[in-house]
Amino acid sequence: MTKVSIPGGTIRYNGLFDFDGLYQATVDWCKTHRYWFHEETYKHKVPSPMGAEQELWWKMDAKVTEFFKFHIQVKLHLWEMTEVEVIKDGKKKILTNARLQIEISGKVEADWQKKFEGSKFRSILKTLLTDYIWKKEFTTVYGDMLYYRMWNLHTLIKKYLDMQTAWNEYAGYLRENT
Amino acid sequence: MSEKKLVVDQTKFTYEGLFDLNGFYRLLDGFFYEKNWDRYEKMNHEFVTPTGKHIRLELWPFKNITDYYRIHIKIRVNFMDVIKVEVEKDGAKIKMDKGKVSIIFDCYVESDRYQRWEKSPFLWFLRTMMDRHVFKEHYLKVQKWLLSDFEELHTRTKSFFNVYRHYERGQFTVAPG
Numbered sequence A: 001m002t003k004v005s006i007p008g009g010t011i012r013y014n015g016l017f018d019f020d021g022l023y024q025a026t027v028d029w030c031k032t033h034r035y036w037f038h039e040e041t042y043k044h045k046v047p048s049p050m051g052a053e054q055e056l057w058w059k060m061d062a063k064v065t066e067f068f069k070f071h072i073q074v075k076l077h078l079w080e081m082t083e084v085e086v087i088k089d090g091k092k093k094i095l096t097n098a099r100l101q102i103e104i105s106g107k108v109e110a111d112w113q114k115k116f117e118g119s120k121f122r123s124i125l126k127t128l129l130t131d132y133i134w135k136k137e138f139t140t141v142y143g144d145m146l147y148y149r150m151w152n153l154h155t156l157i158k159k160y161l162d163m164q165t166a167w168n169e170y171a172g173y174l175r176e177n178t
Numbered sequence B: 001m002s003e004k005k006l007v008v009d010q011t012k013f014t015y016e017g018l019f020d021l022n023g024f025y026r027l028l029d030g031f032f033y034e035k036n037w038d039r040y041e042k043m044n045h046e047f048v049t050p051t052g053k054h055i056r057l058e059l060w061p062f063k064n065i066t067d068y069y070r071i072h073i074k075i076r077v078n079f080m081d082v083i084k085v086e087v088e089k090d091g092a093k094i095k096m097d098k099g100k101v102s103i104i105f106d107c108y109v110e111s112d113r114y115q116r117w118e119k120s121p122f123l124w125f126l127r128t129m130m131d132r133h134v135f136k137e138h139y140l141k142v143q144k145w146l147l148s149d150f151e152e153l154h155t156r157t158k159s160f161f162n163v164y165r166h167y168e169r170g171q172f173t174v175a176p177g
Helices: A019-032 A118-133 A135-160 A169-176 B020-035 B122-133 B136-171
Strands: A005-006 A009-019 A035-049 A052-062 A068-088 A091-110 B003-020 B039-051 B052-059 B060-065 B067-087 B092-109
Touching: A005 A135, A009 A019, A009 A135, A009 A169, A019 A035, A019 A052, A019 A091, A019 A135, A035 B060, A091 A118, A091 A135, A118 A135, A135 A169, A135 B039, A169 B020, A169 B067, B003 B067, B003 B136, B020 B052, B020 B136, B092 B136, B122 B136
Parallel strands: A009 B039
Antiparallel strands: A005 A091, A009 A091, A035 A052, A052 A068, A068 A091, B003 B092, B039 B052, B052 B067, B060 B067, B067 B092
């Protein structure tokens, strides 16, 4: 066992939102929780009369220990994307009107430094660590930590989209602020 | 695939009128937190239409009872034509939601959650025999646990919306404009 996949949720939203703000909020969340942020994919299709289509894959990773590493992947897909100028509190602001789908998933990776690769003996040692000695840490301790952290990110995105169900009762589960 | 047995099949609840949407979501999340369940929000779909907001939720909270059993409640919630209204109660204005709600509950007991007993046809057969004849009491205990939690959730849901039904009959008045 080298990876434990953590299931995430899907958010679909149709309406007006601040895309730049959402981007910024996600990056800020990464900084707060000490995750590296990478934009793995950026696809932009030639706009049709209905609007543009964009596909973005954000990858976030954090080294938890010398052996375990967290990965979070956020896949965004936007359709019929148009920019709308609105006046809020007397100031002009550009918002995005689109159909948006966000998929969040994660995984806990073991032996990210690849120290246990190269020989069969090392591979057996790694299996011993992940399947027996550190099994609880791998699946429960770090698995749960990433799982609930992902729900915190999920709630942050919902809050940013001003969705009605932006609430997470489990927010304090990890005793973190966000 | 571990085996999932359907315990409650599509228990429905519908409501139309005034309610607090965020309050209901908090009720669901709070209930599962209180009962030590794990949250899993598979889908959250919100879109704005000229008649109001449509929100579709698919929640799959679960609880690992033992190394072998896991219980799930699948909740599908549909909020239709939700609009914000301002209501007056005792002279004070409160913001609430108005629209239609449809909720469907399904409950499952999942056995062999680590899929350890399906690596060969013999193990599969052994699992089935053990489940049906030797460990039936264990299964019934888990099922009882699931039903007890589900009944409480269902009662809380009904009372949550009934409160607003009661309000609509007299205590609240929709503010003009």
